Amino acid sequence: MPLFNPHTLRASIPPGARVLGLDPGSKTIGLALTDVSLTLASPYLGIPRRKLGEVAKTLADIVRKNDIAALVAGLPLSLDGSFGPAARAAQDWMTDLSDRLSLPAALWDERLSSSAVNRFLIQEADMTRKRRAEVVDKMAAAYMLQAWLDATRKDDDAPE
Structure with missing residues (x-):
């Protein structure tokens, strides 16, 4: 299944x-879920990175239990916005995962999402390094997903 344009996907x-x-x-x-109104993204889980087939099985259960209709994954562009090897690998991984889950x-651009979340957890939440390691991936997923939600929201869908 080819990857969608982010606006078309929504x-x-x-x-x-x-x-x-x-x-x-x-x-x-890191995993995050939207609410059913596609307004808010919330951290959900962090699952171990394993072979794609194992990850797909785990995600298939999550998809079924949560009425998931689409996936949005972080795209690790270079800081200058270029599409380097990490972005190509992410694109290939997501295309395969999309196919496996149908x-x-x-x-969606994820540049600096983990840095922003870590900065928040240190400055605002005063979390230890160990605790940050437990939550940063799912919070970074929520940060990236919220950015996608905000950027793809139609003007008539905006909250008042």
């Missing part, structure tokens, strides 16, 4: 369905 989501956000790290894949998917 238009394809049926009413009452959710979107699963993924922030694939080297050790953990769900439409899009990629």
Whole structure:
């Protein structure tokens, strides 16, 4: 299944369905969920990064339990915005995952999402390094997913 344009993806989501956000790290894949109104993204889980088939099985259960209609994954562009090897690998990974789950998917720029979340957790939440490591991936997924929600919201969908 080819990856969607992020705006086209949003238009394809049926009413009452959710979107699963993924922030694939080297050790953990952070997960976040939208609400059914596609207004708010919330941290959900961090799952171990394993072979794609194992990850797909875990995600298939999450998709089924949460009425997920689409996937949005972080796209690790270079700081200058270029599409380097990490972005290509993320694109290939997401295309394969989308096919395995039979769900439409899009990629969204995740530059500095983990840095922003870590800064928040240190400055505002005063978390220890160990505790930050436990939550940063799923919070980064929520940060990225919320950015996608905000950028793809139609003007008539904006909260008052």
